[in-house]
Amino acid sequence: GRIVPPAPYVWRGYPSGAPPYQFAHGDNLSAPSAGFQAVLLALTPWRRGPALLLRRPGVALALAAAAFVAVLPAAAAPMFLSSAQNATLHRQVSQACPWSVGVRVTSSLFIATTSLPEDPRPTGVELFTRRAAIVSAAEPAGLTPPVATLQTQVNADPIGYPGDPDTHGLNLIGQDQFAPHVQIVDGPVGTGLWIPDTFAAAQSLRVGDRVRLSRRQSVIANNGDYVPYDLPIAAVFRDLRSLADQPYWCTLHDVYRGAPGQEFTNTPIMPLALVDTGAFLAAASALRAPAVHTIEYAVAHPELDATEGSALAAGIGRMRVRVFAADRDAPAAAFDSRTSFTSLLDRQVRRARLVRTGLLPPVVPITAAGVLVGLAVVAAAAVFWVQRRRQELTILAVHGVPARALGTKAVGEALPAVLLGAASGWAGAWALVRWTGPSPVLSRGTVPLALATGGGTALIALALVGFVAAARSRTLADQAPVTHVRHWWRRIPWELVPLGLAPVAWATMASARTVEGSDGGVGDVAHVPARLLVVPILAIGGGALLAGRAAATWLRARGLQGRPRRAAALLAWRRMVRDATATALLAGATAVPIAWRPMARR
Numbered sequence: 001g002r003i004v005p006p007a008p009y010v011w012r013g014y015p016s017g018a019p020p021y022q023f024a025h026g027d028n029l030s031a032p033s034a035g036f037q038a039v040l041l042a043l044t045p046w047r048r049g050p051a052l053l054l055r056r057p058g059v060a061l062a063l064a065a066a067a068f069v070a071v072l073p074a075a076a077a078p079m080f081l082s083s084a085q086n087a088t089l090h091r092q093v094s095q096a097c098p099w100s101v102g103v104r105v106t107s108s109l110f111i112a113t114t115s116l117p118e119d120p121r122p123t124g125v126e127l128f129t130r131r132a133a134i135v136s137a138a139e140p141a142g143l144t145p146p147v148a149t150l151q152t153q154v155n156a157d158p159i160g161y162p163g164d165p166d167t168h169g170l171n172l173i174g175q176d177q178f179a180p181h182v183q184i185v186d187g188p189v190g191t192g193l194w195i196p197d198t199f200a201a202a203q204s205l206r207v208g209d210r211v212r213l214s215r216r217q218s219v220i221a222n223n224g225d226y227v228p229y230d231l232p233i234a235a236v237f238r239d240l241r242s243l244a245d246q247p248y249w250c251t252l253h254d255v256y257r258g259a260p261g262q263e264f265t266n267t268p269i270m271p272l273a274l275v276d277t278g279a280f281l282a283a284a285s286a287l288r289a290p291a292v293h294t295i296e297y298a299v300a301h302p303e304l305d306a307t308e309g310s311a312l313a314a315g316i317g318r319m320r321v322r323v324f325a326a327d328r329d330a331p332a333a334a335f336d337s338r339t340s341f342t343s344l345l346d347r348q349v350r351r352a353r354l355v356r357t358g359l360l361p362p363v364v365p366i367t368a369a370g371v372l373v374g375l376a377v378v379a380a381a382a383v384f385w386v387q388r389r390r391q392e393l394t395i396l397a398v399h400g401v402p403a404r405a406l407g408t409k410a411v412g413e414a415l416p417a418v419l420l421g422a423a424s425g426w427a428g429a430w431a432l433v434r435w436t437g438p439s440p441v442l443s444r445g446t447v448p449l450a451l452a453t454g455g456g457t458a459l460i461a462l463a464l465v466g467f468v469a470a471a472r473s474r475t476l477a478d479q480a481p482v483t484h485v486r487h488w489w490r491r492i493p494w495e496l497v498p499l500g501l502a503p504v505a506w507a508t509m510a511s512a513r514t515v516e517g518s519d520g521g522v523g524d525v526a527h528v529p530a531r532l533l534v535v536p537i538l539a540i541g542g543g544a545l546l547a548g549r550a551a552a553t554w555l556r557a558r559g560l561q562g563r564p565r566r567a568a569a570l571l572a573w574r575r576m577v578r579d580a581t582a583t584a585l586l587a588g589a590t591a592v593p594i595a596w597r598p599m600a601r602r
Contacts, residue, residue: 059385060417066381067421067461068428070374075454076429077367080437081356082446085306087438089352096344097250099296102143103316104251104342105135105323106294109150125281128293135295138322140315142308143297150174150280151255151292153270155214156193158203159230168203169216169270170195171255174280174291181248182274187235194274196239209233215287229283231275240272251296299345305443306352313346371457378418378461382468385410390476397476407470414465422458426450 093101109127132148139146156170179188185197187207195205205211213229240249240256249256258269275283284291304312320341327339386393393406429450434440 056388059381059388062381062384063378063414063417063465064421064424066374066378067418067458068374068425069377070371070461071422071425071454071457072429073367073370073374074457075426075450076433077363078446078449078453079429079433079442081359081363082306082443083433083437083439083441084359085352085356086441086443088355089306089309089348090303090439090441092344092348092351093299093302096348098247098298098302099147099251100342101302101344101348102299103139103297103319104294105131105296105339106292106342107131107339109291109293125285128277128281131293132295134326135323138319138326139297140312140319142300142304142312142315144300145297147175147177147296148277149252149294149296150277150284151252151294152280152284152289153216154283154287154289155216156195156211156273157214158205159210159212169268170199170213170273171270172213172273172275172280172283173252173255174275174277174284176276178274181246182237182240183243185236185238187233190232190234191276191279192232192234193279194235194237195233196241196271196273197236198239198242199271199273200233200236205233205236207233207236213283213287215289227286229286231279231283237274241269251294303441305441306349306356307443307445309345309349309352313343313349316343316345374457375461375464378464379468382410382414382465383472385414385465386469386472393473394476397473403470403474406473406476407466410469411462411466414462418458418462418465422454422461426454429454 109131128148128150132146136146150173152172154170154172156168158168178194182194188194189207193211195211200206210230210232213231240246245253252272254260256269256272258267262269280291283289299312301308320343323341324339396406396409397403430447433442
């Protein structure tokens with residue numbers, strides 16, 4: 001009953017009473033050196049198994065390549081979807097005004113000089129400070145420091161030069177830290193009014209001259225008299241209308257260039273003059289002029305991913321609620337009806353999410369087809385492993401090793417190669433998406449998801465290796481049950497099932513070319529209908545399986561009839577005939593991607 005091993009095979013390191021076949025008597029352990037053989041034999045079977053394929057690099061390469069083909073599409077799909085979603089978000093952010101993407105809080109300030117009993121409104125400085133405190137207290141993380149802008153319209157008359165006040169209108173903008181964003185022509189000297197060069201040339205003004213600001217009659221102002229306000233000219237800058245538009249001035253585009261079509265009307269486009277906020281508040285208080293107060297934030301990191309964008313958009317939404325609540329609770333400042341809150345980030349995030357949803361119908365079928373083709377190659381590699389280890393496996397089977405144990409042995413030996421191929425497939429998917437994908441930015445959670453899908457595919461590949469190896473090993477020592485009854489399910493061409501599902505998929509799947517974006521009005525997204533991809537995949541896959549069954553049947557029936565005369569061709573023919581199923585499987589796995597490519601182009 002027990003097999004006594006040869007003298008060199010010493011049972012070291014094994015639990016006592018273990019059956020001899022567990023020590024892989026037929027593992028063909030003729031090592032290149034006696035030391036390697038001794039070390040290898042001293043290991044337990046489950047520790048020795050993963051090292052056996054080191055002596056068969058062809059089998060290891062086949063298993064690694066098969067795992068690479070199976071894991072690459074499974075890992076690439078979630079990374080590609082995330083890359084496309086982030087690319088959509090980044091494109092929207094880059095094409096929109098940065099202040100509109102972040103936050104714009106706009107309100108009207110009716111500025112008074114003092115707070116009187118009959119006019120209990122706070123002063124301009126108090127209103128400005130209160131608004132800044134309310135907004136800054138609610139701002140979320142992820143935004144740039146705020147930029148406050150004050151805007152009104154005034155008349156500017158050069159002191160010492162006669163002129164018609166109605167012809168010298170200015171858009172007066174009060175804003176700190178504006179100097180780096182203009183091209184200075186002359187100055188600056190001290191503090192005061194910054195005017196564009198076109199206005200300076202038209203009014204013969206230079207740095208050091210003074211202008212008198214007065215309230216425009218077309219502006220609705222508070223009741224009461226006003227006092228003209230004199231300001232020196234501190235600098236002359238190049239007119240923004242003569243330069244390309246800068247993102248910094250995007251919210252004031254219609255101020256210095258005019259509303260669309262205004263150049264064809266009788267309404268003049270007034271020049272834009274700049275002062276700091278302190279000088280603006282002093283001038284507006286003296287003129288008792290109304291002003292528009294805007295506090296703007298940009299996104300601190302425009303290359304944020306979809307997850308970060310969604311979190312920031314949620315924080316901006318909470319900020320909006322807090323700002324309006326503080327407005328309602330503020331005494332003597334009923335700004336709720338006069339406050340506008342603008343942020344495009346939430347809409348852009350939902351638009352990017354809609355694009356990702358629209359990509360699911362084409363990506364999922366293609367990924368599934370790629371994984372199935374890769375698993376078919378894995379099954380063929382498992383058959384190749386059995387064929388190359390046929391003598392050793394036969395000896396083990398004769399000694400009583402069951403087929404399922406040989407399948408376990410196949411898993412143990414294939415484990416390093418499959419893991420190496422899976423890791424290479426995941427790395428290849430990451431490199432392809434990062435270097436050739438829509439965007440190199442991946443959302444948080446995408447890499448773990450890709451690891452999960454790639455790891456799951458690798459586990460399925462390992463299980464498939466064990467199953468195929470066990471099934472092929474059952475015939476090595478007549479372990480398969482001998483029966484002359486051919487079951488009915490063996491006579492059914494199951495390959496016709498995918499072909500039958502093709503028309504069903506065409507009839508049941510949607511044929512619309514767009515995904516309606518009714519959620520918040522984010523628009524539509526054009527995409528390839530799923531049935532245009534699923535139906536060809538089913539048709540091509542079913543046809544390949546049917547052709548494979550026919551080819552395998554033909555090879556078995558032909559046998560060695562009409563065998564080639566040349567020795568190399570004869571050996572190749574015998575291997576094809578002996579492994580007819582594997583031959584047909586590899587041919588189908590190769591033909592399916594080739595057939596799918598021209599159909600996908602159409």
